[in-house]
Amino acid sequence: MKIFTNDQIRSIEKYTIENEGVTSDELIERAAAAITCEIMSRWRQSKNVWVIAGQGNNGADALAVARMLLEQGYNVQVLLFNVFGRLSEGCIHSRKRLLDLGDVNFTEVTGDFNPPFISPDALVIDGLFGSGLREPLTGGFRSFVDYINESKATIVSIDVPSGLMAEWNEDTLRRNVIHAHLTLAIQFPRVAFFIADNAEFLGEWKVLDIELSQQETRNTQSRFFLLEKNDAKRVLRHRSRFSSKADYGSAMIVAGSYGMLGAAQMCARGALRSGVGKLTLHIPRCGFTVMQSEVPEAMVQVDRNDGGITEINLRHKYDAVALGPGMGTHDLTVRAVETFVNHAEKPLLLDADALNCIAERPTILNTIPPMSVLTPHAGEFDRLFGEHNCMEARIKTAVEKAAYYDIIILLKGYYTTVVRPDGRILFSCSGGPALATPGSGDVLTGVIAALLAQGYSPDIAATLGAFIHGYAGELAAETHGEYGVLATDIADRIGTAIRDIMC
């Protein structure tokens, strides 16, 4: 699914108005009807409702919602902020229709104003600012937003929480954005919804359909994508009845060190459950016996060193090579990674300690084969590319670094974000806090390695891998709950996850 920017949504809206015989006011009415319906399904008429409207069409939506709720018998009080004397046409129209009802508890704020008491059990409909916000809120608007947040009332934001920019929000402060309990987005989710920093502003979010042009939606190109179950289904290939393991590729996983062989095991389990044709592990010598008994399906090649990886010699050709889980960052390991990456010709999958080794010797970055996949969590990312204070900043740096080094960067978390060298950004929407368990990332590396071995392109392998991994984590949470999931539980549900996604 494509995720559009504000400008793109505006032009899809314009196209709909110009080509599909709909007026702007009708779109506002459609949005308001959908929002009202959603509110009525959640809160009774006895709820005290405050509708806060701004000067633009977000305010127009809010005023139309106020009218519809009044018609449904709700007790509604309305505040319209018209401090610059510049109401949009839609807003003027919605105000007229509201006031035509007669006997409406309506206040138009045109200058200084003392905010009314908003009780904690009230419902606030936030239509102050939507996608027309140009910069973070300051002055009176900022104070009022802060006041609403402090009221502890339940807040429903129309389209976006007021104060939040639809795409990038690096300069936003906690105090100048509405903290919604529910965000009802009009027609499309926004890029900001997929960035972890904004979760506290959005609360639960839901997209409401107002039937903007499907044709124009299809024709509009985007650089942001969300991978959902149906998309994953479309890319996953069915297996031929006549296939053999030779059709599903061979993978090499270089992992483990003394005390961290579990990482190699979990990674291997992830790969094997994801359908790889042949799996070889390169591990330190001390792990030989345990690996052969714990993961009998894999072949094991040991390092000459007992406790860590010191040389990475591929004795055969592999369709995919992954480096990193539990490898440690001993000097000899750093050197082995450097030598190996230097000589590698095909894309690699670099995770965990492979990334930490590169952070120790950043010149390695210059030698990474094009289209390699790097899978850092926030800490690993910062070690590689410098400290960042939020996910959005990391995503922006990832865009820059992916282009510069011609690599794919997968930033772990909810939503896992895959950044391609051409600047395209894919979000994977599966998973949840059950995945926040040790070894979970090692399993993900195994899944991606297996998909690469099976011939999925690196960007698809990364995004699809993240989706399958998250989905398997959700299945594991059904049995073990959010607290009790082990990384091996995730690995063991990958097969079921793939089956579910494909059916």
Ligand SMILES: NC(=O)C1=CN([C@@H]2O[C@H](COP(=O)(O)OP(=O)(O)OC[C@H]3O[C@@H](n4cnc5c(N)ncnc54)[C@H](OP(=O)(O)O)[C@@H]3O)[C@@H](O)[C@H]2O)[C@@H](O)CC1
């Ligand atoms: N998608 C769709 O198809 C549909 C979308 N719809 C709805 O329309 C909404 C978008 O409406 P919108 O464009 O009128 O923008 P909105 O946010 O209401 O107000 C912008 C106003 O705020 C002002 N302003 C900006 N920044 C400011 C600041 N920092 N501090 C103070 N003021 C600031 C700005 O001033 P200006 O830039 O003009 O100087 C302008 O006057 C959208 O979110 C959705 O709810 C539906 O109606 C139906 C169809």
Ligand SMILES: Nc1ncnc2c1ncn2[C@@H]1O[C@H](COP(=O)(O)OP(=O)(O)O)[C@@H](O)[C@H]1O
């Ligand atoms: N709250 C969450 N929602 C979705 N996925 C999560 C969440 N927390 C962690 N994950 C996923 O779990 C994995 C954790 O990886 P990582 O931090 O490398 O763990 P480890 O180093 O223990 O293997 C990543 O794939 C990440 O996206």
Ligand SMILES: [K+]
């Ligand atoms: K809003």
